[in-house]
Amino acid sequence: xxxxxxxxxxxxxxxxxxxxxxxxxxxxxxxxxxxxxxxxxxxxxxxxxxxxxxxxxxxxxxxxxxxxxxxxxxxxxxxxxxxxxxxxxxxxxxxxxxxxxxxxxxxxxxxxxxxxxxxxxxxxxxxxxxxxxxxxxxxxxxxxxxxxxxxxxxxxxxxxxxxxxxxxxxxxxxxxxxxxxxxxxxxxxxxxxxxxxxxxxxxxxxxxxxxxxxxxxxxxxxxxxxxxxxxxxxxxxxxxxxxxxxxxxxxxxxxxxxxxxxxxxxxxxxxxxxxxxxxxxxxxxxxxxxxxxxxxxxxxxxxxxxxxxxxxxxxxxxxxxxxxxxxxxxxxxxxxxxxxxxxxxxxxxxxxxxxxxxxxxxxxxxxxxxxxxxxxxxxxxxxxxxxxxxxxxxxxxxxxxxxxxxxxxxxxxxxxxxxxxxxxxxxxxxxxxxxxxxxxxxxxxxxxxxxxxxxxxxxxxxxxxxxxxxxxxxxxxxxxxxxxxxxxxxxxxxxxxxxxxxxxxxxxxxxxxxxxxxxxxxxxxxxxxxxxxxxxxxxxxxxxxxxxxxxxxxxxxxxxxxxxxxxxxxxxxxxxxxxxxxxxxxxxxxxxxxxxxxxxxxxxxx
Numbered sequence: 001x002x003x004x005x006x007x008x009x010x011x012x013x014x015x016x017x018x019x020x021x022x023x024x025x026x027x028x029x030x031x032x033x034x035x036x037x038x039x040x041x042x043x044x045x046x047x048x049x050x051x052x053x054x055x056x057x058x059x060x061x062x063x064x065x066x067x068x069x070x071x072x073x074x075x076x077x078x079x080x081x082x083x084x085x086x087x088x089x090x091x092x093x094x095x096x097x098x099x100x101x102x103x104x105x106x107x108x109x110x111x112x113x114x115x116x117x118x119x120x121x122x123x124x125x126x127x128x129x130x131x132x133x134x135x136x137x138x139x140x141x142x143x144x145x146x147x148x149x150x151x152x153x154x155x156x157x158x159x160x161x162x163x164x165x166x167x168x169x170x171x172x173x174x175x176x177x178x179x180x181x182x183x184x185x186x187x188x189x190x191x192x193x194x195x196x197x198x199x200x201x202x203x204x205x206x207x208x209x210x211x212x213x214x215x216x217x218x219x220x221x222x223x224x225x226x227x228x229x230x231x232x233x234x235x236x237x238x239x240x241x242x243x244x245x246x247x248x249x250x251x252x253x254x255x256x257x258x259x260x261x262x263x264x265x266x267x268x269x270x271x272x273x274x275x276x277x278x279x280x281x282x283x284x285x286x287x288x289x290x291x292x293x294x295x296x297x298x299x300x301x302x303x304x305x306x307x308x309x310x311x312x313x314x315x316x317x318x319x320x321x322x323x324x325x326x327x328x329x330x331x332x333x334x335x336x337x338x339x340x341x342x343x344x345x346x347x348x349x350x351x352x353x354x355x356x357x358x359x360x361x362x363x364x365x366x367x368x369x370x371x372x373x374x375x376x377x378x379x380x381x382x383x384x385x386x387x388x389x390x391x392x393x394x395x396x397x398x399x400x401x402x403x404x405x406x407x408x409x410x411x412x413x414x415x416x417x418x419x420x421x422x423x424x425x426x427x428x429x430x431x432x433x434x435x436x437x438x439x440x441x442x443x444x445x446x447x448x449x450x451x452x453x454x455x456x457x458x459x460x461x462x463x464x465x466x467x468x469x470x471x472x473x474x475x476x477x478x479x480x481x482x483x484x485x486x487x488x489x490x491x492x493x494x495x496x497x498x499x500x501x502x503x504x505x506x507x508x509x510x511x512x513x514x515x516x517x518x519x520x521x522x523x524x525x526x527x528x529x530x531x532x533x534x535x536x537x538x539x540x541x542x543x544x545x546x547x548x549x550x551x552x553x554x555x556x557x558x559x560x561x562x563x564x565x566x567x568x569x570x571x572x573x574x575x576x577x578x579x580x581x582x583x584x585x586x587x588x589x590x591x592x593x594x595x596x597x598x599x600x601x602x603x604x605x606x
Contacts, residue, residue: 041106045115048098049454052118055091056457059084061172062147066157067457068403073158074168076175080134080182092126109597113583116590117458124294131287135190136197137183138260139541140204144179145212145257148172149221156400157408160225163233166241169225173248177256184263191271194282199272200514201541202264209261217249276514276540277507288508291544296551297462297587302509305547309501312550313524316495323488337492337526341423346485349419352386358424359384359414362431362480369478370437375578378444380410382435387415396538397430399439399468404447404456410440421528425489428480429472433493437577438468446584455584461545463585466552469497473553477573492526496535497553499525500546504539514540555588556580559595566599570606 057064061075078084099119104112137143151158151169158172159165190196214220226245229238278284278291292302300308317333324336331339340346349355363384370377380402387398402410412434416422432438442464446456472490481487499521506512506520514536521532539546559580564571579598586594 041103042108042111044098044102045107045111045118046452048095048102049114049118049452052091052095052122053453053457059088059091062151063457065151066401068157068405068408070159073165074171076172076179078175078179078182080137080179080186085129085134089126089129092122092129095122096126110583113586113590113594114452114455117455117586120297120460120587120590121458127290128294131290132190132193132195132283135186135193135195137186138205139197139201140208141538141541143205143208144176144183145209145260148176149212152222152224160228161230163237163241166225166229166245170244170248173222173253177252180256180260183260187263187268191268196268196272198276198540199269199274200276200537202269202272204537204541206261206265206269209257209264212257213254213261214249217246217254220249220253222249222253275511276517277509277511278543279508279511284508288543291508292547295461295544295546295548297460297589298551298555300551302505305501305551306505306509308554309498309505309550312498312554313495313502316491316498317524320488320491320495323484323491327484334523340425340485340488340492340526341421341528346423346425347421348424349422352416352419355416355419355422356384356386356414359412359427359431362428363435366428366432366475366478366480367436369480373474373477373574373577374437374441375574376445377436378441378448380406380440380444380448382412382440383409384412384414384431384435387413396535397434399434399443401443401447410444412440423489425485426493427489428475428486429490429493432472432475432480433468437474438471439464441471442467442581442585445581449582449584451584459585460587461548462552462555462588463591464552465549466554466556466588467580469494469549469553470556488526496525496527497546497550500535500539501550503536504544504546507536507539508543552588555592559592559599562596563599563602566603567606570602 057067057069057072058075059077060079061072061077064072064075079088095118099115099122102115104115107115138145150156151172158169160169187196212221217223218226223245226242229241233241273281275281278288281287288302292305293299296305320337321333324331324333327336329336329339349358363382397415398413400411400413402408412431414430414434434440449456472493475481475490476487481490503512503517503520507514507517512520517536517539518529518532521527521536522529525532527535535546560573560576563576579595580591583594
């Protein structure tokens with residue numbers, strides 16, 4: 001059935017909007033030639049970096065909003081259209097051409113890092129565009145509906161302080177129906193090519209969409225901004241905006257979401273696959289190899305990562321047995337692990353707020369100790385909040401960066417679906433991972449630095465998640481795991497990341513079933529079955545991403561050992577951490593080269 005004409009017009013408006021943005025901020029062959037002809041390699045690189053960020057934001061204005069770029073708050077680009085993907089491909093190809101024309105030897109050490117980051121980022125994106133990811137545009141972890149709901153909370157990156165802010169979000173939402181049309185068209189193409197999602201993934205998407213299919217607009221997540229309108233708005237402004245939000249929810253958003261839900265439930269889901277891994281799917285081997293390279297920023301083959309995971313699982317299990325003996329548990333390590341979620345003393349909470357307050361108590365304990373291991377700390381504040389209702393049942397704990405200007409704090413979101421079943425054993429490690437000194441230090445220190453904008457806007461999962469997992473281990477040196485059950489919680493957390501190396505590669509490389517993956521996780525992890533199921537389904541939905549944590553942590557530990565062995569008593573852990581974080585988020589190969597140069601330079605000065 002043909003889409004309504006109004007939806008086609010919306011898509012056309014999105015395309016015209018994208019073209020207009022590209023004209024203002026985009027990267028063209030002419031601008032590439034201008035940059036190439038710049039007077040020096042340094043100025044050419046600087047100009048290219050600025051152009052690249054602007055052009056990237058023009059293609060993905062939601063990312064611009066997340067970064068606090070106010071120019072794009074009202075923009076919506078349908079990135080699922082062939083025209084949008086072609087603009088993206090041209091941007092990456094032309095950027096690479098200019099980068100290759102720049103004399104790298106003439107750049108400073110810092111500029112060489114920028115050049116390396118841009119080369120890696122543009123090539124990675126170009127490689128992604130050669131694959132069929134646009135044919136599976138929605139899963140229960142990442143999708144445009146969830147992203148827009150997050151913005152509509154009125155407490156995130158999308159500002160809702162002025163009347164113009166409210167109008168900007170209305171303009172942005174107007175593009176959503178066109179995106180739905182493209183998503184459905186792409187999924188139909190995927191059905192024809194047998195490039196479809198697993199059934200288990202789409203069965204998790206349907207309830208999320210159902211929550212947004214409200215008959216009363218005032219009950220919609222998209223109505224939240226109206227409930228939080230500033231008191232400074234006039235009555236006329238409040239009345240106009242209230243009607244406008246109710247109208248767009250009732251006339252455009254709910255019909256589009258209903259259309260998407262109906263398509264998935266009636267047409268797409270029956271054609272989805274019963275298998276869960278990429279193994280055996282069309283071009284599955286190449287697709288997974290790319291996802292592994294994207295996540296780990298290494299050339300490690302999936303088969304080698306599988307073996308690394310098996311070794312790490314065995315090592316961590318031995319450490320767990322040491323803790324078992326320390327507490328005098330009468331039984332083997334598996335029985336000890338299984339006893340933890342059955343121990344009511346380790347689940348002392350009755351309400352969500354009690355869990356949040358317990359996290360804040362950990363924050364008050366950890367924060368004064370941090371200066372022992374760091375040269376500097378960010379000025380940005382950190383807040384701890386519960387995960388919102390729509391995603392708390394499926395989300396993992398997460399960190400949302402604050403604004404660079406300090407107007408918005410960094411936030412550690414803790415999903416607490418069942419407070420009375422919430423184990424306190426992992427809380428210290430989780431705080432150190434998502435909060436301080438984990439993601440909050442890693443993200444905020446980079447944001448507050450004088451790094452080029454291209455570096456501040458680049459994020460490689462292996463660096464960020466590797467750092468956050470490494471940050472969990474710093475609690476040992478700070479003495480915050482003095483309770484053996486908190487130490488066990490740390491090991492369970494690390495085991496969880498090691499299991500991912502085995503299970504993710506098991507499903508997507510070796511053809512494991514969902515049940516095999518769950519069983520391996522249950523036999524080696526220390527989490528409830530419901531959590532293990534949720535995690536395995538995460539690896540099914542976003543192949544490769546979960547590999548980044550352990551691979552990144554292992555690389556950081558390797559670099560630390562290199563520094564300790566090379567510098568001996570002159571090694572400063574605080575200086576090492578400062579060097580590791582001061583240049584922002586880097587691919588692991590770039591990070592390794594930089595850190596080895598730094599260590600060797602320290603050695604020559606001894």
